[in-house]
Amino acid sequence: MRTEFRLSGSGGQGLLLAGIVLAEGAILDGKNAVQTQSYGPEARGGSSKAEVVVSDDDIDYPKATDPDFLLALTTDAYKTYGKLMGKGLIIVDSTVCLDPAITARTVSVPILDTAATAIGKKVVANIVALGVLGGVSGVVKQATLEKAVLNRVPKGTEDLNLKALRAGFELAAKAAKA
Amino acid sequence: MPEAKLMQGNEACTLGALTAGLSFFAGYPITPSTEIAELCSEELPKVGGKFIQMEDEIGSIAAIIGASLTGRKAMTATSGPGFSLMQELMGYAAISEVPIVVIDVQRVGPSTGMPTSLAQGDVMQARWGTHGDHPVVVLAPGNVRECFDLTIKAFNIAEEYRVPVVVLSDETIGHMREKVVLPELKSLTIVDRKAPAAPAGYLPYKADQDGGVPLMAPFGKGYRWHVTGLSHDETGFPTNKGDVAGALIQRLMRKVEKAEPLLRDYATESADDCDVLVLAFGSSAMSATSAVRQARAAGVKAGLFRPKTIWPFPEEPLRELASRVKRIIVPEMNLGQLVYEVERVVAGKAPVERLSKVNCELFRPEEILASIMGGSK
Numbered sequence: 001m002r003t004e005f006r007l008s009g010s011g012g013q014g015l016l017l018a019g020i021v022l023a024e025g026a027i028l029d030g031k032n033a034v035q036t037q038s039y040g041p042e043a044r045g046g047s048s049k050a051e052v053v054v055s056d057d058d059i060d061y062p063k064a065t066d067p068d069f070l071l072a073l074t075t076d077a078y079k080t081y082g083k084l085m086g087k088g089l090i091i092v093d094s095t096v097c098l099d100p101a102i103t104a105r106t107v108s109v110p111i112l113d114t115a116a117t118a119i120g121k122k123v124v125a126n127i128v129a130l131g132v133l134g135g136v137s138g139v140v141k142q143a144t145l146e147k148a149v150l151n152r153v154p155k156g157t158e159d160l161n162l163k164a165l166r167a168g169f170e171l172a173a174k175a176a177k178a
Numbered sequence: 179m180p181e182a183k184l185m186q187g188n189e190a191c192t193l194g195a196l197t198a199g200l201s202f203f204a205g206y207p208i209t210p211s212t213e214i215a216e217l218c219s220e221e222l223p224k225v226g227g228k229f230i231q232m233e234d235e236i237g238s239i240a241a242i243i244g245a246s247l248t249g250r251k252a253m254t255a256t257s258g259p260g261f262s263l264m265q266e267l268m269g270y271a272a273i274s275e276v277p278i279v280v281i282d283v284q285r286v287g288p289s290t291g292m293p294t295s296l297a298q299g300d301v302m303q304a305r306w307g308t309h310g311d312h313p314v315v316v317l318a319p320g321n322v323r324e325c326f327d328l329t330i331k332a333f334n335i336a337e338e339y340r341v342p343v344v345v346l347s348d349e350t351i352g353h354m355r356e357k358v359v360l361p362e363l364k365s366l367t368i369v370d371r372k373a374p375a376a377p378a379g380y381l382p383y384k385a386d387q388d389g390g391v392p393l394m395a396p397f398g399k400g401y402r403w404h405v406t407g408l409s410h411d412e413t414g415f416p417t418n419k420g421d422v423a424g425a426l427i428q429r430l431m432r433k434v435e436k437a438e439p440l441l442r443d444y445a446t447e448s449a450d451d452c453d454v455l456v457l458a459f460g461s462s463a464m465s466a467t468s469a470v471r472q473a474r475a476a477g478v479k480a481g482l483f484r485p486k487t488i489w490p491f492p493e494e495p496l497r498e499l500a501s502r503v504k505r506i507i508v509p510e511m512n513l514g515q516l517v518y519e520v521e522r523v524v525a526g527k528a529p530v531e532r533l534s535k536v537n538c539e540l541f542r543p544e545e546i547l548a549s550i551m552g553g554s555k
Binding site for chain 1: 182183184294350353354355356357464465467468471540542543
C-alpha cells in the first residue's frame with residue numbers, strides 16, 4: 001500500500017527535517033520510503049514543501065500524486081495545497097483560517113501553540129507536527145519514530161524533541177476522538 | 179551486510195566518488211549541487227584528501243585538471259550556469275587526456291534560470307558544450323542508488339580512457355532521498371589509470387593502437403612531459419602539422435567509439451513485447467516507469483528503455499527494439515534534446531514522438547500515460 005504525505009508551510013519551520021525523519025522511521029519499520037522537496041531560493045521564509053511516500057512495495061514515482069495526508073502550518077500553504085486535496089485528510093495548525101471552498105476533510109490542531117507553550121520552544125513545532133502525522137496516519141509505530149527522531153536531532157536536545165514528538169501523538173489521539 | 183538507509187542523490191554521488199578513490203575536490207557551490215561540495219569538504223580531510231572552494235567554476239575545473247595530472251582522482255560538481263563556464267576546460271581535459279569527473283546537477287535555464295527548479299536542459303551541452311570534435315562520456319542516474327553506482331563508473335571510465343566524464347544528474351534526483359542499500363565494497367571494481375614503468379623514453383601521447391590510451395605518468399614522480407590544449411604530437415609538444423593534429427582528433431574520438439559496447443549501460447522494463455516504447459532518462463524516467471506500469475495494468479503493451487549512458491548513446495539495443503515497436507515516446511524536461519539522438523538512431527523504423535515539459539515540475543505519470551494511450555498527436 002502506498003501512503004503519501006505532503007508537509008507544507010514556511011521555509012525555516014523545519015518541515016523538510018520532519019519529512020526526512022518520517023521517511024527514516026518508515027525505513028526502520030522495514031518499509032520503503034522516498035522523500036522529495038520543493039522550496040524557493042530563500043533560506044528562511046517563502047513557501048516550503050516536503051513530500052514523503054511510504055510503501056511496502058517498490059516506489060517508482062517519488063512525488064505525492066493524491067496525498068493521503070496534507071499538513072499545512074500556514075494559511076498560505078493551506079490555501080495552495082488544500083484545494084488540490086481529494087481523498088486525503090488535511091491537518092492544519094489551529095492558527096490557520098479555514099476556507100469553506102476547500103472541501104477535503106480537515107482537522108485543526110494546535111501544533112505551533114503546543115510547541116511554544118506546552119513544550120516551551122517554538123523551534124520544535126516540526127517535531128510536534130511529525131508526532132501528529134505519525135499518530136493520525138499510523139504508518140510508522142511511535143517507538144520507531146522516537147528512534148528516528150533520536151537518530152537525527154542534535155546532542156543535548158533529545159529529551160526536548162522526544163517530549164515534542166509525544167505531545168504530537170497526544171494531539172493526534174485527541175483529534176481522533178473529536 | 180550494509181544496512182538500508184535514507185540517502186540523498188547528491189550524497190550518494192559523493193559517497194560513490196569517495197569509494198572510487200576521490201582525493202581532490204575543487205568547486206564553487208551552486209544549487210542544486212551544493213550538498214556534494216558540502217559533503218566533500220567534510221569527508222575529504224578525513225581521508226587525507228583536499229577540498230578547495232575556488233573563486234569560480236573556471237578555476238574549479240582548472241584545479242581538478244591540475245590535481246589529476248599529479249595522479250589524484252579529482253572531481254567538481256556544479257549546475258548549468260557553472261557547467262557553461264567550465265566548457266573551455268572540458269575541451270582542454272579532452273585533448274590533454276586528463277581524467278576528470280564533473281557532476282552536473284541540472285536546473286532550469288538558460289543562464290541562472292531558477293536555482294531550485296528542475297530541468298534536463300544540459301543534454302546537448304554535456305556532449306557538445308566545448309568546441310571541436312572531442313570525446314566525452316555522459317552518465318545519467320535514474321535514482322539515488324545509481325548516483326552512487328554511476329559516479330564510481332564515471333571515475334573508472336575517466337581513469338581507463340583518460341577522458342572527462344560527466345554525471346548528468348538533475349534537481350529531483352540530486353535532492354531526493356530514497357531507501358538505499360549500498361553494495362559490499364569488495365564487490366566493486368575500481369579502476370586506476372595505467373602508468374609507465376620508467377621515465378626513460380616516455381612518450382606521453384603515444385598510443386599502442388588505433389583508439390588506444392597512452393600511459394599516464396603522474397607529475398612529481400620523476401617524469402617530465404608537456405601538457406597543452408594545442409594540437410600536439412606524441413611528445414606532448416605543439417604541432418602545426420595538419421595530419422598529426424587530425425590523427426590526434428581521430429584517436430581521441432576512437433577511444434570512446436571503440437569502448438562504447440563496454441561502457442554501454444541502460445535498463446529496460448516490459449520492453450521485449452511492447453507496442454509503445456517510452457524512452458526516458460534521469461528523473462523523467464521515474465514518471466515514465468510509473469506510466470508504463472499503469473499502462474500494462476490497463477492491458478496496453480507499453481515498455482521502457484532507460485539509457486544510463488547518454489553519450490555515447492546505446493544505439494544498438496535501441497535500434498533493435500525500434501524495429502519491433504509501433505511508436506516511441508521521448509519525455510524529457512526540455513523542449514527536445516535527447517529526442518534528436520533517438521530520431522537519428524531509430525532512423526524512421528518507428529515514429530518518434532516528443533513529450534516536452536519546461537514548467538519545472540516533474541512529469542506526472544498520467545501525462546506520459548495519456549501519451550501512451552492517446553496515440554500520435
